[in-house]
Amino acid sequence: MSHSVFEKLTVLVVDDSAYMRHLLMTLLQALGVTRVYLAIDGEEAWELLNTCQPDIVLTDAAMVPGDGFMFAKRLRSLRGHALGFVPIIMVSGHTDLASVERARDIGVTEFLSKPISARSLYERLIQVLDRPRQFVETPTYRGPDRRRRNTPFAGEDRRGGVALI
Amino acid sequence: MPEHRLPSRLGGQDSKDGDTPPDVRFIRVPSIAERKLGREYVAPMRLDPRVLDQMQQTIRGLETKYAEALKSQVAMLQILVEPACKGDSEARGRLYSLAHDMRGLAGTFGHPMVSRFADSLCGYLENCEAEDLKDGTVILFHVDAIRDAIENPRTDAAVTLETLEALERLIEANRRDRRRLG
Numbered sequence: 514m515s516h517s518v519f520e521k522l523t524v525l526v527v528d529d530s531a532y533m534r535h536l537l538m539t540l541l542q543a544l545g546v547t548r549v550y551l552a553i554d555g556e557e558a559w560e561l562l563n564t565c566q567p568d569i570v571l572t573d574a575a576m577v578p579g580d581g582f583m584f585a586k587r588l589r590s591l592r593g594h595a596l597g598f599v600p601i602i603m604v605s606g607h608t609d610l611a612s613v614e615r616a617r618d619i620g621v622t623e624f625l626s627k628p629i630s631a632r633s634l635y636e637r638l639i640q641v642l643d644r645p646r647q648f649v650e651t652p653t654y655r656g657p658d659r660r661r662r663n664t665p666f667a668g669e670d671r672r673g674g675v676a677l678i
Numbered sequence: 679m680p681e682h683r684l685p686s687r688l689g690g691q692d693s694k695d696g697d698t699p700p701d702v703r704f705i706r707v708p709s710i711a712e713r714k715l716g717r718e719y720v721a722p723m724r725l726d727p728r729v730l731d732q733m734q735q736t737i738r739g740l741e742t743k744y745a746e747a748l749k750s751q752v753a754m755l756q757i758l759v760e761p762a763c764k765g766d767s768e769a770r771g772r773l774y775s776l777a778h779d780m781r782g783l784a785g786t787f788g789h790p791m792v793s794r795f796a797d798s799l800c801g802y803l804e805n806c807e808a809e810d811l812k813d814g815t816v817i818l819f820h821v822d823a824i825r826d827a828i829e830n831p832r833t834d835a836a837v838t839l840e841t842l843e844a845l846e847r848l849i850e851a852n853r854r855d856r857r858r859l860g
Contacts, residue, residue, distance in 0.1 A: 518710070518714050518719075521715070522710075522714070530778070530783070532783050533779070533782055533783060536786065539740065540733050540736060542736075543729075543733045544733065545729075568710055606781045627786075628782060628783060628785025629786055630786065631736070632730060635729070635730055636725060642710045642723060643712075643722055643723035645707040645710070646707075647704050647707065648704070648705040648706075649704055649705075651701075651703075658704070
């Protein structure tokens with residue numbers, strides 16, 4: 514019998530809007546995800562992390578007291594821990610360039626703008642599940658490689674050799 | 679073994695060109711799908727139209743319930759305008775929170791214009807000073823526009839966009855006034 518990868522996933526949803534949490538949970542369940550954990554802000558999500566060991570995190574950006582940026586930053590700071598590599602999809606209504614760039618520079622894997630559609634959520638999930646970008650660790654950045662396009666550039670190509678985890 | 683390399687040019691704003699280049703590691707992360715499914719994994723994963731349809735049906739199933747909630751939220755917005763404009767910070771916070779919810783959700787449930795108006799209202803509330811709120815015109819017009827978009831979802835898109843542009847002009851005029859008055 515063939516299984517869907519979604520049946521085997523654990524997803525952590527972080528959003529201060531009860532409606533949004535419900536919507537995301539229901540859509541994940543429609544995909545077949547059975548283990549969905551909910552948190553109302555970054556602080557609660559942080560406390561849940563070790564209990565739920567998520568395969569994917571879906572987080573809002575603007576929340577009080579712990580916002581999604583802070584939560585993502587803390588998550589990426591977990592060096593030497595598998596949770597530090599967890600794909601983070603930021604689901605946010607703040608779609609201005611500064612917010613998207615901030616998310617990218619913190620190590621967020623994908624950005625999904627609200628209002629969401631079934632298709633956009635499904636596509637982002639497939640992206641993080643099956644087409645992971647290599648991770649980059651520097652003293653100032655830790656997260657998925659921010660270079661998405663394979664365009665020519667001047668200088669040494671340092672992406673040729675990678676470590677495998 | 680991890681390979682140690684020179685710093686990336688995409689090091690972000692925080693990166694500095696020091697004398698001693700810090701280490702950079704590139705790490706290949708395995709596909710979660712492959713790891714979870716093992717031998718059952720078939721690459722590449724594709725969007726399954728049946729599953730997508732199931733998700734869309736789920737959204738349609740929630741639409742009626744959300745439409746009811748939206749009406750109550752608009753009624754609450756109308757109640758909150760006056761205290762928010764009179765300086766009640768709790769009312770202002772609640773008003774913003776409701777508009778923020780609408781911005782994020784209404785479009786998903788077939789009310790894209792409600793999302794647009796709510797987005798404009800959130801933008802205004804995020805950038806205005808307490809002094810600007812005393813004249814509640816901008817907020818009131820937004821709430822009216824949201825209510826109208828809910829009650830008349832089939833309004834010509836051109837008319838709705840014109841309303842949105844008028845609201846943006848109103849916000850800009852308010853900003854100019856504020857700058858002029860110092």
